[in-house]
Amino acid sequence: MEKPTIAHVAQVAGVSPSTVSRILNGTARVTPQKQAAVHRAIAQLGYQPNVIAQGLARGRSMSVGVLVQDISSPFFGSILHGIEKALQGSPYQPVFIDGHWRADQEDAAISVLMGRQVDALIIVGGTVSDVRLREIAAHLPLILLGRKAEGLERRTLRVNHRQGAYLAMRHLIDLGHTRIAHITGDETHPDARDRLDGYLAALEDARIPFDPRLLVHGDFHEASGQHCAEALLESGQRFSAIFVGNDQMAYGVQLALYRHGLRVPDDVSLVGFDDQPFSAYTVPPLTTVRQPTTEMGLAAGHAVLKLLEGEDFVFPDLEVRLMLRDSTARLQR
Amino acid sequence: MEKPTIAHVAQVAGVSPSTVSRILNGTARVTPQKQAAVHRAIAQLGYQPNVIAQGLARGRSMSVGVLVQDISSPFFGSILHGIEKALQGSPYQPVFIDGHWRADQEDAAISVLMGRQVDALIIVGGTVSDVRLREIAAHLPLILLGRKAEGLERRTLRVNHRQGAYLAMRHLIDLGHTRIAHITGDETHPDARDRLDGYLAALEDARIPFDPRLLVHGDFHEASGQHCAEALLESGQRFSAIFVGNDQMAYGVQLALYRHGLRVPDDVSLVGFDDQPFSAYTVPPLTTVRQPTTEMGLAAGHAVLKLLEGEDFVFPDLEVRLMLRDSTARLQR
């Protein structure tokens, strides 16, 4: 009992393969009788179209390649979730692949996807060169998420990290804090740069002089948040608040402060960035800048579908916003 | 400038398409000169094999379907990571799809994967019926992860949740706790059942009578942990420790205790289950039972590759183990 093909169905239904194909795709009118016969045959045989063969014949694989940098991270996870949701119900299937933040692996991953004839590509973050991206965009629909690329601005969905950082800082400043430290993310990453810019801009607008000793350099991971906080504490610098480059690092910071017997927010106020699902459950819950990751994935997915249909699209305005929780408090003096 | 095909390469290199194919696949010996010529042509044209067409011709798609229940959760995320790692370097590409813990969606997802002619299937968790699974297993290599299925024991990789729960309880009991509450996971899920079994077994072995009032029913999510903890507190029951069905719920519990002014571990000791990456950074860091998710993914990936090569395989012994951290302490009396 081999896998039934269109030919089998055709035979059982007493029609030609092309008729079956037409019924399957609604390509042309077919007599109701034959339709019924074909449907009966399909059900009887348990026939299922071979998407691979369809792909070859149509020249389209009905799949969308999605390159992310770390499948296991909750950040990318929720973006994937959004993309998947957007493509649900469309005939397109997302194919996820991991670049691990390494240019060579990203390149290889893109090759794999191209070899599989993906009909479009969504690239989330990463370090592939702008030239390469432009090359790709010339060949197939491309959407960029969470990264920049010259000449591809219209294809890029990105939230305003600088503004998010500014909001976070504004909040701390409004609470009376002036000695505000900042733990940056990996600075090869444009998001980290933008957040730093927002930090500096807010200080300047509030006429608080920038103190470079309050700036420490992390890498976006929990452990580095912990280390940076410890370095900060050991440096002996005074500070009453920390704006942390992302939530993951903020978790590390919370742990370091706890270990040093410092209370959040009584002794130190803390603001993170991203609003990971988890951040509402830290002790205390973390005030943070929400980056609407699922919505970003959704928007990217919708955009790709539009591109595939040759239609125009506009990205929705996705705003960052400050999630006020319990890790920040008015400065005690 | 269309996509180059084997025919193009053959023409440029001055050989026949079959020769090119042979060189590409190492199917037969070919003169070094022609080899060189072909490689030159490939480089010149930027030729890349069309995996779709290969798949059709070979009757294999070179892809492995992976059905999970929640792509965005860190638990599934790290399993995916492991699977992806295992398949790296093999000619097989994982295709991830989300079943959202819903039988109908899982069924649809499996259909999609079959339609795409995946050469093998890894199913992680979920609620597809055993019959259906056996049906699938009859047609193509199937590996099961984190779920049970009668008749497919040899294809199932699962850690011993009962034992993990027992370890957690043993630890609490050794610390002098006797009033130990348990927040279960979603009890339609076998893992939750097994953990409950371990809880009960440990009580029995320690001759601590089981008090049903210390048992509350959660659903594996943070919010339910929080609610269950609150219900427990409001019930007025005495307890000095909680064994929580998984880490995510434990986060919610930590928050609830914090909100009620209770200290962990001074007032209440806490043990979770899973050892999510995050659990080392909660305040205080969470004592929990480690489930080696990445390794499970790796093992599943390797197993699938073996199956695909028609070889035999054995799953490695993956043991759960207790990660001692700061959320548990000796009972103060």
Add this chain to the structure above:
DNA sequence: TTGTAGGCGTTATCAA
């Protein structure tokens, strides 16, 4: 060692 020819399952073109 190499080329020719047929086929993988489907769609699309062209007559009928």
Add this chain to the structure above:
DNA sequence: TTGATAACGCCTACAA
């Protein structure tokens, strides 16, 4: 409205 027939790009006997 329907059915042959020829692609789609590649692989693999079979023949040379």
